[in-house]
Amino acid sequence: MIKTEVFNRLGQPKDPDGSLRTQGNCRTLTTTRLHIACSEEITITKVLAERLHATGVADELTDLTKRELLAGIATVLLQDNEVVDESFYGFSDIESRTPVRRDTIHRIFSNTKIITSVAMLMLYEDGKYQLDDPLVKYLPALDNLKVLKTGATDVNDTEALATPPTIRQAFTHTAGFSYGTFQESLVDRLFMETGVQDRNGTLEEMIDKLAGIPLARQPGMRWQYSIATDILARLVEVMSGDTFADFLSTRLFQPLGMTDTGFHINDDQVDRLATLYAPVNMMDESKGLKPMSGDRTRRVPGSEITATGNDRSDDGQSPRGWAHRTPTGWDDAGPYVRFRCRVEIIALTGRT
Template identity: 45%
Template sequence: MQDTPVQDLPVTDPKTLGLCPERLERVDGWMRRLVAEGKLAGLSVMLSRRGETAFFRAHGLADIARATPFAADTITRIYSMTKPLTSVAVMMLYEEGRFQLDDPITRFLPEFTDMRVFTGGNRVKAETVPAQLPITIRDCLTHTAGFTYGFMEATLVDALYRQNGVDFGENQDASLAEVVARLARQPLLAQPGAEWNYSVATDLLGHLVAVVSGQEFGDFLKTRVIDPLGMVDTDFHVPADKVSRLAANYSLFRDRSLKLYDDAVGSRFAAKPAIASGGGGLVSTASDYMRFCRFILGRGALDGVRLLGRKTVELMLMNHLGGDLASMGQPRFSESSYTGIGFGLGFSVMLDPARAQIVGTPGEVAWGGLASTSFWIDPAEDLAVVMLAQLIPSSALPIRRELRVLTYAALVE
């Protein structure tokens, strides 16, 4: 697979931002190798420090069949990197006094009254016990509500989700409210607050935003978060005049070859979806998502536009678990490692780099998406990094950890 030339992208001299240019160039070499070895079709990496872009490169192809270069403005499916934006929408309503974080979700969604927790049995007759506590809004923000994902295929509750249409991504025959109602009829995987389980909780929060605000969730996120932040290419679908910039999505097969998963032309992301998935429905670009990262680094403000108060953002970036993810049950899947990593209100939170066995800073927040996209924000270093690729699953390659090491190795001041 041929690599495409490095594009001329406007950046600030890394030296003025406390970064070693020679060490930063290792990132470029690493990107080129991933493409040359056929591990990725293409990717982009953007690094910002002190509010300035220090590195922005794109290599490889966005679409192999059509030989379309992966460019600075390539649009990608960011999947679960949607979750932090949905969490911001929730916290905006929190700031308006609409609810408290420890309020039970039944205050707005009564269908979740009298929930039961799975203990055994089979699909025909699941054995359950009553939930000991109501599910709170905070539980949903931290993935401790007791929900799961059907795609994990690890538990009977996962199977019940698949069997009963609890799918916010592929569902085109139901509304957001209808799928949430289906969710309420399934047993919980764990007692509320007891375990950390990655889940559809953020999709439920999207519906909560709609109920509380009186506005469709997709419209709320677009008009109250995405547009004010100047994220011009971020939406729940790619409009016709931008489809040529949408990357194809690939899977890495057992023979380590790339196979087409979702074509750029004819992608379901090229049409407006029936459901605006707050858990994984957005597409975006590196520049757009970096604006979101800078908004977080700005403690709720960007370019004179304030969406959240400083203390609210600080609360979001704190660990809200009793320990790290590893101590909260037996996580079945995550876009993060478990040991030394906590979880805040929409992000993973670095607690202890030594325990996580990766270079980093306590207090940095991060997350990723199904197609190997990722970001992290380091407030202590005034640093943010966004990486976009289109490879499923995100666990196929250790590229997130590799990029983290390469980036921090360039930080010299």
């Protein structure tokens, strides 16, 4: 769904018939390296589905699966709460030739961050905290955080916090934390050595380990993709008194009828879980894909949620199993949030 007021705030022109326009040029969808051809000006109307196929995007997606650059793809395009296109490409399991279907269960990985943030916003509406509250107010284990000095050559070369990291900064990944997987700094190495992201551990244990690792920089200094959303997940537990998984199930998934969305899958769902693949040769994508092993039936909440495109609202129009980042943040965040499958067509939003 593309809201008129959203585009107006972004300064996009509006046609006399009420449709919206945006300047476009060729962009790259970085997750697939799919180049989307686009005209200089595109009118956003209900013929988006036809344009999606007419511009060759569907052919490109099909080609990606045929060449085994991607195993399978499911796309849903909505406008004004109406599904205008729903397409499936490739296989959920290449070896058994099981096609991707509407009820295929996918791992949504870091899209789980949106759901975590919505849970925190629900608690904000419940009056549980203020955005500028320091994290230590609710997580006393973080009371003695230090900051790695600029140019430090030893993890013990630290300085005191200028200001304590806040919940707002955790939301925006500006709290000074790192992730431990995307860089090779002293802090990142310490993340790995300490096992901060132990998939068999609890969120409480994660915080205890995090307390002994210096921040990569002073809070509020700059953005860095980090473990901050995992910290928000622990805040959900502390503020609600529930486990993170139970809170999401009780306050979000069950009320919305999202029966296939959660941190674990049941025995009767296993056959619908898409196999996870990796390139056979990271340096040569033409070599195809190989399945990755992994247990996704365990009941310990971790870094990802599994979901389908079949978790829909009662009117059958708004897919809720997938949560996607939007140019303006969360869509209709609140106790009755509806996770709309919002397709980020790069040619339309002009954003990567």
